[in-house]
Amino acid sequence: MDFRVPKVMGIVNATPDSFYKGSRTSSAADIRTRVAGMVADGVDILDVGGYSSRSGAADVSATEEYSRLAVALEVIRDVAPDIPVSVDTFRASVARRCVEEWNVDIINDIGGGTLDPEIQQAVADMRVAYVLMHLRGNPSTMQSLTDYADVTAEVITDLAKKTYELRGMGVNDIIIDPGFGFAKTVEQNFRLLDELGEFVKMGMPVLAGISRKTMIWRTLGITPDESLDGTVALDAIAIDRGANIIRVHDVRPAVQTVRLMTALRESRG
Numbered sequence: 351m352d353f354r355v356p357k358v359m360g361i362v363n364a365t366p367d368s369f370y371k372g373s374r375t376s377s378a379a380d381i382r383t384r385v386a387g388m389v390a391d392g393v394d395i396l397d398v399g400g401y402s403s404r405s406g407a408a409d410v411s412a413t414e415e416y417s418r419l420a421v422a423l424e425v426i427r428d429v430a431p432d433i434p435v436s437v438d439t440f441r442a443s444v445a446r447r448c449v450e451e452w453n454v455d456i457i458n459d460i461g462g463g464t465l466d467p468e469i470q471q472a473v474a475d476m477r478v479a480y481v482l483m484h485l486r487g488n489p490s491t492m493q494s495l496t497d498y499a500d501v502t503a504e505v506i507t508d509l510a511k512k513t514y515e516l517r518g519m520g521v522n523d524i525i526i527d528p529g530f531g532f533a534k535t536v537e538q539n540f541r542l543l544d545e546l547g548e549f550v551k552m553g554m555p556v557l558a559g560i561s562r563k564t565m566i567w568r569t570l571g572i573t574p575d576e577s578l579d580g581t582v583a584l585d586a587i588a589i590d591r592g593a594n595i596i597r598v599h600d601v602r603p604a605v606q607t608v609r610l611m612t613a614l615r616e617s618r619g
Contacts, residue, residue, distance in 0.1 A: 351394075351434070351555075353555050353594040353595075355608065355612055356589050356593060356594055356595065356596060356608050356611070356612070357394035357395055357594065357595045357596075357608075358392065358393055358394050358395070358595075358596060358598060358601055358604045358605050358608060359393075359394065359395040359396070359397045359436065359557070359595050359596065359597040359598065360388040360393040360395070360396055360397065360598060360599075360601045361397055361399070361561065361597060361598065361599050362381060362384060362385060362388075362396055362397065362398040362399070362422055362426070363398075363399055363402075364381065364398060364399065364400045364418040364419060364421060364422040365399060365400060365401065365402045365418065378421050378422075378424070378425050381421065381422050381425045381426075382425050382428075382429055385425060385426055385429045385430055386429050386430075387601075388430075388601045389429065389430045389433065391601040391602040391605060392601065392602070392605040393433065393601045393605075394433075394434070395433065395434045395435070395436055395456070395595070396426055396430060396433050396434070396435050396436065397435075397436040397437075397438055397456075397458055397597060398419060398422045398423065398426065398435065398436070398437055398438065399419075399437070399438030399439070399458075400414075400415040400416070400417075400418030400419040400422070400438075400439070400444075401415045401418075401438075401439065401440075403438075403460050403489045403532075412441050412443050412444055415439065415441065415444055416443075416444050416447055416448070419437060419439070419444065419448060420451070420452070423435070423437075423448065423452040423454070424452075427452060434455040434456065435452070435454045435455055435456070436454065436455065436456035436457070436458045436481065437454045437456070437457055437458065438458040438460070439457065439458070439459070439469075440459050440460055440461040440465040440466050440469060441465075441466050441469065442466050442468035442469040442471070442472040445457045445459075445469055445472050445473065445476075446472050446476065449476045449478055450476075454478065455478060455479060456478060456479040456480070456481060456525070457469070457472075457473050457478055457479070457480050457481065458481040458483070458527075459473075459480065459481060459482065459483060460483050460485055460489075460529070460532065461483070461485055461488075462482050462483050462484055462485055462508075462509070462512055462529075463482075463512060464485060465485075465488060470515075470516060470519060470521065471519060473516075473521055474516070474519040474520045474521045477520075477522075478523075479523035479524075479525065480516065480521055480523065480524055480525065481525045481527050481557060482509060482512055482513065482516065482524055482525065482526055482527065483527035483528075483529045483532065483557075484505045484508055484509055484527065484528055484529035484532065484533075485529050485532045485533055486532075486533035487533060489532075492532055492533040493533065495533045496533055496534055496535050496538060498538065501534065501538040501541055501542060502541060502542055502545040502548055505528055505529070505542065506548060506549060506552065509526055509528075509549075509552070510552065513526075513552070513554070524554050525554060525555045525556070525557050525594075525595065526549055526552055526554050526555070526556050526557065527556075527557040527558075527559060528542045528546070528549060528556075528558075529559075530542060530543070530558065530559055530560050530563060530565065531559075531563045531564055531565065536564060536565045536568055536569060539563075539564075539565040540565060543558075543560070543565075543584060543587060543588060543591065544587075544591070545591075546558065546588060546591035546592055546593060547591050547592050549592075550591075550592035555594040555595060556592060556593050556594050556595070557593070557594070557595040557596075557597060558585065558588035558593040558595070558596050558597070559596075559597035560581060560584045560585060560588060560596070560597075561581045561585075561596075561597060561598040561599045561600070562574045562575075562577040562578070562580075562581055562599055563577075565584075566580035566581060566584065567580070578600055578603065581598065581599075581600070581603075582603050582604075582607055585598065585604060585607050586607050586610075586611055589607065589608065589611040590611060590614075596608070
C-alpha cells in the first residue's frame with residue numbers, strides 16, 4: 351500500500367461487549383449494514399475482531415472467537431471483496447484459520463507476540479502483514495503495569511527488539527502500533543501522541559488507534575458515545591505527527607480528516 355496518504359482502518363466488532371456500544375454487531379445483517387456503510391464512506395482497510403480487549407471483558411474461547419470472525423468475514427468478502435482485511439486476534443490458531451480460509455491480508459495482534467508466543471511464527475509462515483502493538487501484561491492486568499521512566503523510549507525499545515526478531519523470522523511487512531490505552535495512563539497516551547514522530551523514524555508504517563478511547567472521554571468528562579469530536583481532533587494530530595493509518599469506529603469523519611490534513615501537508619510544499 352502507498353502510505354503517502356494516510357489510510358483509514360474501519361473497526362468491525364463481531365462482539366457483544368466492545369467498550370463502545372455503537373460499534374457492536376449482533377448478527378450478519380448488522381455486520382452487512384456496518385461494512386456497506388464504511389465502504390460507501392471511503393474506508394481503506396477493514397479490521398474485524400471477535401474478542402473484546404477492554405479491561406474486564408469476558409474471556410472467549412478460540413472456537414467462539416473464530417466462529418464470530420467467520421460470520422463477519424463471510425459478509426465482508428461478499429460486500430467488500432476488494433478491500434484489504436485485517437483480523438484483530440492474538441491467537442495463532444485463529445490467525446491461521448482466518449488466513450487459510452478467508453485469505454485475510456493483515457493480522458492485528460494486540461499482544462505483540464506476548465499473549466500467544468506462536469502467533470509471530472504463524473504470521474511468518476503465512477507471509478501476511480503484521481500489526482505489532484505494544485502491550486504489557488494482558489487486558490485484565492495491563493492498567494497495573496504503567497510504570498515507565500520514559501514511556502516513548504521504552505515502548506520504542508520494546509517494539510524495535512520485537513521487529514528485529516520478526517525480521518529474522520522472515521516477516522517483512524510490519525506495522526507499528528504504540529498501543530494507546532494499553533498499559534498506559536491517560537498522561538502517557540498524550541505523551542506518545544505528541545512524540546509519535548519518534549515511531550515514524552523506525553521506518554515502518556505507524557498505526558494510531560485512538561478512536562473513542564479513555565484518553566478522550568476521561569479527559570473531557572464524557573462517555574465513549576460522546577467522544578467522536580475528540581477522536582477527530584486527536585486523529586488530526588496523529589496524522590500531523592506522521593501516522594500512516596488511523597483505526598476508527600467512524601469512517602466518514604476520519605476520511606474527511608485525512609483529506610484536510612493531506613491538503614494542509616501539500617500546502618507546506
